Amino acid sequence: MTAAPQLWSLRRDRWIRRIGQNWLVAHAALAFGFLYLPILVLVVYSFNQSRFNAVWKGFTLDWYISLLQGGGSLGLLQREGGGLSGGGIMPALQNSLVVAVVATLLATVLGTLLGIAMERFRFPGRPAVEALIYLPIIIPEITMGVSLLVFFTLVFRLVENLTGWRLNLGLPTVIIGHVAFSISFVAVVVRARLVDLDPVLEEAAMDLGANEWKTLWRVTLPLLWPAIFSGALLAFTLSLDDFVVTFFTSGVGATTLPLFVYGMIKFSVTPAINAISTLMLAASLVLVLSSLAVDRDAVRFG
C-alpha cells in the first residue's frame, strides 16, 4: 500500500517538471518575440512594394534605391525632411557621420585618459570623480539633454554679454553633447581592461629605462588598444543612434539621421523609413559585433 502513492507522486513530479520546462520555453519565446518581432516586421516591410505597411504586395528594392538617390523619387521624403531642417536624407546622413566621427575621436581620447587616470593614479577627490564617471550612463537621457540645453543657453548668454558674439545651437553643440555621454562609456570599457592588466608590466618597462611617458606609449596603450578600439566603436554607435540628446542640442540645420526619421514619421510611415531604419540597424549591428570581436581577440594577450 506504500508503493502506489509513491508512484503517483513520482508521476506528478515529472508532470510538474514538464509543465515547468514548457512554461520556461514559452516564456523565453514570448520575450524574444516582444524584442525581435517588431524589428523583423520592420525589416520585412522595408522590402514591400506597397506604400502602406499593412498590406504585403511583393518584394522590391525600390525604397533602398530611392534612399541612395537622396529620396528624389519620393516626394514625401523631401517634404518631410524639409519640415525639420530643409535638407534631404543625404545631408542628414552626412551630419550624423560628421558628428559621430568627431565625437568619437574626442570621446575616445578623453575617455581613455580618464580611464587610465582612474585606475593608475591616486589623486585627491578620486572617489568623487569615480562616481561622476558613471553618471552619464545611469541618468535618464532626457535629463542629460535638458541639462545640456540649459548649459549651452547659459554659456551663450554669458559669451554674448562679454563679447557681443551671438552663438547658436548647431553641429558643434551636438558634438559636445555626444562627447559628454560617450566619454563615460569609453572610460568604463578602458578601465575594465586596465584592471586586468598587471601593473608589473608597466614596472618592467620603467625598470628597462622607460619613463612614465614612454611606458604609457610603448606598453600601456598598446595593451589597451583593443579596449580603446571597442570603446570607440561603442561611442560611434551611440552617437549615430542618439535621438534625445541630439534633439535638445541641435539647432536649425543640424538634423541628424534619427531626427530626420522622426520628422518623417510625423507625417506618415512609409517603407522608406523602414529602409532607413533597417540600414541603421545593420550598421549598428556591424559596429557592435566588431567591437565584441576586437575585445575577444584581446583575451589572447592578457
Added chain:
Amino acid sequence: MDKLAVELVEVFKLFKGPGGTDATAVNGIHLQIQDGEFFSLLGPSGCGKTTTLRMIAGFEQPSRGEIFIHGQPMAGRPPFHRSVNTVFQNYALFPHLTVAQNIAFGLEMDNLPKAQVRRRVGDMLALVRLEGKENAYPRQLSGGQQQRVALARALVKQPEVLLLDEPLGALDLKLRKEMQIELKHMQQQVGITFVFVTHDQEEALTMSDRIAVMHQGNVLQVGSPVDIYERPADAFVAGFIGESNFLAGQVAERNHQEAVVLVDNHLPIRVSLEDALVNIGHAVTLVLRPEKATLHSPGSCTEHCWAGTVEETLYLGTDTRYVVRLTDKSRIVVRNQNLHASDAQNFPPGSPVHVGVHPSALRILAAS
C-alpha cells in the same frame, strides 16, 4: 673606489595596513653586497624579500634609511634612472612584443643606434640559447624559454646589478635544477652582481656566494652557505635551513674552545664553542644536524652516546632518516648515509640503538 655594489643602511618599509595601522614589511635592515657577488635573500613567505628588492629597484621608497648603488644614494631616484635591472617573478614579458622586441626594449629606451641594438639582441639570444625564437611571441614559449627571455631582456642592458625575484619559482623541479646551474654559470660569465630572492633554501645554498636569511622583516644572518648551514646564528636559521634537532641545556664548564653542557636528563656533553658568547650557568640551545649524529647498535657506540629506540625509519635512497625516541622521551632525528645496500635494514622500528654525537657536530646557541 667603493667595492660595494649595493648597500642598505638601516632600511625600513612600513605599509599602511587596514584601519590605518602600519605594518612593518622591512624592519631596519643593513646589507652590504659586494661587486660581482651572487647574493641571495632567503626567507619564508612574507618576510620582506620582495619588498627589499623593490626598494633597490626603485618601485618602493624606503620609509626610513638609505640605499646606495655603487656608492650613489638612491633616494628619490625613479627606476628608469637606476643602473639595476629586474627579472620578475612571473617574467612580466610584454605580450604584444616578440622575443627580439622584448629584449631590444631596454636598449631602445637608451636610444642606441639600430645596428648596435640588433647586434646586442643577437648576442643575448645566443647567450640564453634562444636563436630561432626571435619572432615568437611570449605566449608561444614554454615556461623555461620565457624565463630565459626575461633574463636576456634584463642582462642586455648590462646593468651593474641584476635583481631576480624567485626567477625559477614557476618552473618544474627538473627544469628548475637545470636553470639553477645555467644561471650560476651565466653570472660567472657576465660578472654582474646578482641579488637573488628565493624561499628555497637548497637553491640558495647551491647558487649563492653569500646568503642573507630574513624573517619577519629582519636580517637574521648574512654569510656563506657553509656559514649559514654549519654555524646558524639562531634557532630560526637552524630550523629554516635544513633540518635540526634542538636540545635545551645549561653551561656547566667552559674554556676558550669548549664548554661542557648539561643537556636535560642526559650526561654532560662537550661542545666546541667557536664564536658563541656563553658563560657558565647560561641556558643554551644545542643544534644537532641529523646527518652529524650516527646510529649504533648498543655497545658499539664509542663517542658520546644516548640510548633510545627507533620509532620510524624512512628510506630516502642515498640515506635513511630515523626518528629515535630517547630514554627521556624526547625525540631526535638522525640521517645516515646508505653506504652498503643492507644499511637501510640495520635498524627497523623498535630496535634499541645508541645515538653517537661528536662534540664538533653540535652548534651551541645562547637561548633566546
